[in-house]
C-alpha cells in the first residue's frame with residue numbers, strides 16, 4: 001500500500017524514479033482515476049500525472065477531487081507535487097526551485113471541497129471548515145528543503161503561490177496586483193489540490209519550478225512551449241530532488257495535517 005504519492009504537473013508525466021510500475025484504476029465518488037504504483041527505495045510510491053500523460057487536461061478541468069480521493073483510497077498519507085510557475089520575484093529566476101509555503105486562491109469555477117453536506121456523493125455528509133493557515137505540510141517542506149540544499153540546487157525555502165483560473169496566462173495588470181498582494185510565483189493548479197489533501201488529513205507539499213518571469217516582467221511572449229521545454233531540461237534535477245526528498249520523509253507523522261478534521265466539523 002503506497003504511503004507516499006507524487007503528483008506530476010506540467011512536464012512531469014512519467015515516474016522515471018519508480019521500478020516495477022503497475023497501473024491501477026481507482027473508482028471514486030467523483031470519477032475513475034488512473035494511478036501508477038511502483039517501488040523506490042523499498043517503498044511503494046503512487047504517481048499521478050495531473051494533466052494526464054499526454055497533457056490533455058487543462059488546469060481548470062482537472063478532476064482534483066477524484067485525484068486526491070483516489071490517493072486517499074490507496075492509503076496514501078503524504079503527497080509531494082511539482083508545479084511549473086511564472087515568477088514575480090526577481091530573486092526567483094527561471095530554473096530555480098521554490099518550496100511553497102503559502103498560497104493565494106484566485107480560481108473561479110472549481111470544486112473546492114469534499115464536504116458538500118447532504119449533496120456529498122459519499123458518507124461524509126457533514127459540514128467541515130478545515131484550518132488552512134499553513135497550507136503545506138511542514139514535515140514534507142523540510143524534506144524538500146533538506147534535499148534541495150544537499151543537492152546544491154538553486155532553491156528558495158519559502159514562496160507564496162498565486163493560483164489563477166487559467167488556462168490563459170496573466171495580464172500585466174494582474175501580475176502587478178499579485179505582486180502587491182505578496183505573491184512570489186503564479187500558477188494554475190495548486191487550488192484546490194492542496195486544500196483537498198488537507199480535507200482528507202493528508203500531508204501535502206509542492207515544489208514549484210520557475211519556468212519564466214510572469215507577464216509584464218518577462219520581455220518575451222509567454223508560451224506553454226517554454227514551460228514544457230524548461231521542465232524537460234530540469235527533469236533529471238526534479239527526479240533527483242523527489243528521490244532524495246522521499247528519503248527524508250519521517251516514517252511517523254507528527255504534523256497537524258493528520259488531525260485536520262479535529263474541530264473542523266463543530267463536533
Ligand SMILES: O=P(O)(O)O[C@H]1O[C@H](CO)[C@@H](O)[C@H]1O
Nearest residue numbers: 009010059083084188189227
Ligand atoms: O501547475 P502545473 O501542473 O505544473 O502546470 C502549469 O503549467 C501550465 C501552464 O504552462 C499550467 O497548467 C500551470 O499550472
Ligand SMILES: Nc1nc2[nH]cnc2c(=O)[nH]1
Nearest residue numbers: 084085086186187188214
Ligand atoms: N498562471 C501561470 N502559470 C504558469 N506556469 C508556468 N508559467 C506560468 C505563468 O506565467 N502563469
